[in-house]
Each structure stands twice: as structure tokens, then as C-alpha cells.
Amino acid sequence: MLRNIVSGENGIRDPDDGVREDPLFVQAVARAMQVLSAFHRTQRPLSLTAIAEASGVGRSAAQRVVHTLQTLGYIERDEDGRGYIPGIRLLDxxxxxxxxxxLIERATPVLLDLRRNARERVDFSLFDDLRMVYAVRMQSKRETFFATLVGHSVPTLCTSGGRAVMSRLPDVEVEDIIARSDRRPFTDKTITDPQEVREKIAEARQLGYALTVEEVLVGEVALGVAVLGPNGRPLGAIHIAGSLSEWTPSAFAERFAPLASEAAHAINRVR
Amino acid sequence: MLRNIVSGENGIRDPDDGVREDPLFVQAVARAMQVLSAFHRTQRPLSLTAIAEASGVGRSAAQRVVHTLQTLGYIERDEDGRGYIPGIRLLDxxxxxxxxxxLIERATPVLLDLRRNARERVDFSLFDDLRMVYAVRMQSKRETFFATLVGHSVPTLCTSGGRAVMSRLPDVEVEDIIARSDRRPFTDKTITDPQEVREKIAEARQLGYALTVEEVLVGEVALGVAVLGPNGRPLGAIHIAGSLSEWTPSAFAERFAPLASEAAHAINRVR
DNA sequence: TATAACTGTATCGCCTGTCGATACAAGCTA
DNA sequence: TAGCTTGTATCGACAGGCGATACAGTTATA
Incomplete structure (x- = not known):
């Protein structure tokens, strides 16, 4: 069964994890964020009791927290008054x-340049353990709704940016990521087999970029180059994504690998 | 003195306002959000004590809240370890x-279309009382860093989108907004005088769109059209922004008013 | 139409988890 | 060294959050 990109269930870094173990665990604050996290796994407005269930918080507590978050603007009522949705203040x-x-500030002008030259979709994502989080998105021609959203996250394991990042990590960390990653495929071309992933990473190490073909979206080819911080640690990646109706994978790589690499180099801060 | 667009001090809707008065006021939750709101008014990482001051919370409380938010990923340490910054989990x-x-879901494809035809910067902002909050941004050629950020907000009073929204509001509400708005100008062309604003709104009512020239950014002309919900209430606005080095204001309006109006109409849900 | 299963709202007392005060270690500046 | 930060840790008192419980209004099922 194919995994749904749209749903928030990348299953990565569950918000509730690792909280109870903290000796200095603060209940109320964490509970508030748990309530807000209830929306991660839904596609529609939630009722009060649904929030309580999804966040693992009692009804009473959920009620009070929701009420407070609502007066503060972090939760709103749905247009049709059918339930609750996240509020606009979250954008602040x-x-x-x-x-x-x-990093984002430095990357933005470079990405604008890159998009102008490439004329394909250009994204910048941040490395966050098992996932890559889109922080800057520059659309090209035809895009889907979800290809425009900042904050969207995809697995490090099977995306061009993630592979590029892993190609700059020491083997121990790569193995750790492979071991802990969710292996559910997005398409029937998604590569999640550990050995195959290792080969892909080796390839990326050699080439300086990672190429994925239809691993997340059918019909899409994507090229990723890691962006490095001081001390050479990968912090994120630049992506260029195109359509297989216009490019063969090798032509795509040949055309855009130099552009993307140059852009990444302009952002890097290795000393 | 000119007002700084960059700083978060649009002064609009202070997070701390109206909280203490709520009878069902929940301390801890509100406090957590207050701590996060401390970053609204800064341009650089904050120390623990700076957070405490900015958020009006005691040192001890701030310490615990920050600690919790940090373990949850909502606050991070700065790259150079010099202070705290907001964390990546906020993007989720x-x-x-x-x-x-x-509304955003419906608007996105229309905006993509619009940008393709207009070849200028296209934005979509949401009406939030005294401010308009950018929710979708589609860059064109050369843009500044801040013109790419989702969540950026500008005063309803002196922006094309805000004027377009006000032109669809009943007079009472318009007067209320004018009365409560901050009148500090961004440039020396910013119109904040109540009478002049009223005239601008009247003009927008007649034309069906609002045009602002250098009111927020020097050298920029912007055109806004309101987007309406059911019952005809304005919910946000479409903007098209261009450079005065390429357009006269009237040529800009002539060219883009029809495009923007058509786009807004495609999003509207008036019944 | 009656019944059931929802919605969100409200009240109240126990007990938990938070806050303030206070102290300390580690890093910078002079 | 002294004097300033910075972040971290401890602890007791008491505010305030949580669970239990109940109720009114709306939508779904019999």
C-alpha cells in the first residue's frame, strides 16, 4: 500500500515521545503543545473530544487548554463552525x-537566483533527524497545493535532499538514521531497503549530489545537494525538482547538478 | 522617522493583551505562548533573562518553560551557542x-495561475483585524528576503490588500480599524491620515481594487483585491506588486486589475 | 416524534506541579 | 583577581490545573 504524502503521518518524531522521561518535565506547557499537535494527524477540523483523544489528554484539560489557545488566537473555529482548526497566530x-x-536568510537570495536560472521548482529543506523540513519553496510552472507549503516534511531516507545530507554524515550516523527510519514506501519506486540506500548514498558521496526518480511523487525527478555549516556538518539541502515528461533523469542531472552545487557552495560556511 | 518593516513591532495585536481579563484564564499555557512571543520583537537570539524580560515572566518560570520548549523542539540554541531562537517544530x-x-487551499492554484500570467510578485494575505498576514507568497524576479516570508504581517490601514478588504467592510468597522490603527508611516508616502484613508477606501469601493504607491516600500506599486467568504464578508486579499522602474502606477493598474479581479472572483464563495 | 449520541460549557474540591527565592558554576571583560 | 554575564539546580508554599460530574443545545438513528 502506498503511503499518503498528504497526511501528516510521516510518523517521524512523534511529538509525545521522550517527554515523560524528562526529569524536569513540565506538564502544562507540554500539554498545550500536545493539544496543538493533535492537528498533525488530521485532514479536517477536530471536535473537542477528538482533540482530547488525539493528544492523549483528558477531556477537561483539553477543554481548558483549547479555550485558552482559542482566546490567544492559536486555535480557531472552522468556517462552518463544525470544529476547531489551528489559528493564524501560529504563523507569527x-x-x-x-x-x-x-541559514535561511543566507540561502534565500541564492535560491531566488537559482530558480531564475533553473526555471524549475527550487526548494530548501532543513535536516531534522529523520526528516527534511521544507523551509523555502519557490514554485515554477504547475505545482500542487502541497508543493507550496512551508513546514511540509519528508523522510530523510528517501528524498534527494536527505540522501545528499546523509552523504555528508559519518557512517555511524547514517546507519542510525537507516535503522530508525520508517520504511513505508511512497510509490513503488521508493527505495527503502538498507543496502540499496547505502549504495545510493555512496553514489551521492562520489557525485556530490543525490538524484531520486519517482521515489516520493510519480513522474518527478529531484536533485539534492547538501548545505554545510562550519565544521562541515550538513544542515540542510537544496532541491531542484522537475517532471519526467520533460527530462530524462540523466539529462536532468547533467543540466542542474552544476547549478545546484554552485548554489550550495555559495551558502556553505565551511572554514 | 521611518518605521522598520523588518522588526516585528507592527504593534498590532499584542499577544499579552486581553489575557489577564479572561475569567477562564489558564496561566501556564498562556505563559508558554508568551515566552515564544518574546521573539516577536527581536532580530537576534535572546538570552534566558532577555526572554524573561521580554515576555514579562519571572526568571524561574522562564527557565522552566524554555527548558521544556527546548526539549520539545520549539526553541533551539543559536548556531554559535550565544542564545535561544525559535525551534523548527514551530513550522509543523x-x-x-x-x-x-x-481558503488557502482554494486560493493556491488560482494564485499559481495568476503569477504565471502576471510575471510579477503575487501574494495572498489574510485579514486579521488591524493587520494583513501573508499566507501565500509567489516570488517573481528580484525579491528581498522579507518578501518571501510566510507569516509576515503589515497594517491593514496602509496596504493595498488591507484597503481592498476595508472597501468591503461596513463603515462602522472601517472607522473602528482606522481609530485603533497605529499611524506610524513606513515611508514618507505612507497615507495614515484618517480622512485621506477614507478617500482611498471610497476610491477602492468604486474601482473594485486598491492601489498603493510606495506606502510600504520605496519604489513599489501594489494592487490589492479583496477575497470574500460566504455572506460577502472579506477574508483576505490578493496582491500584485511591481517596481516603479518598470511601471507607472496607472499602467500597472490597467494591466493587472482585471487579472487580479478575475482571480479573486475565482476564489470567492459568495452565495 | 422519541431516543440516543453527539457537541461545547460549567462547577467544584483535591492534590499536583509551578513559581519565586536563593545559590552556584562556568564563561567573558576589564 | 574582581565583577559581570551566562545557564543550571534545589526546595517549600500555595496557586491553579485536572478529573469527575453534570447540563444544555444540536445532529443522527430508531
């Missing part, structure tokens, strides 16, 4: 995140 | 907001 915080992230 | 929540917002 992600805005702060993007604004204050020096 | 804004992603939920964008995903679950049916």
Missing part, C-alpha cells in the same frame, strides 16, 4: 523562526 | 494551519 511564530534563522 | 504547526485552511 513560524515567521519568527524563519526570520531569525541565519 | 504553521504547516497544519496552512494545510487545514480551506
Amino acid at each position: 511564530h513560524s515567521h519568527d523562526y524563519l526570520r531569525l534563522n541565519s | 504547526h504553521s504547516h497544519d494551519y496552512l494545510r487545514l485552511n480551506s
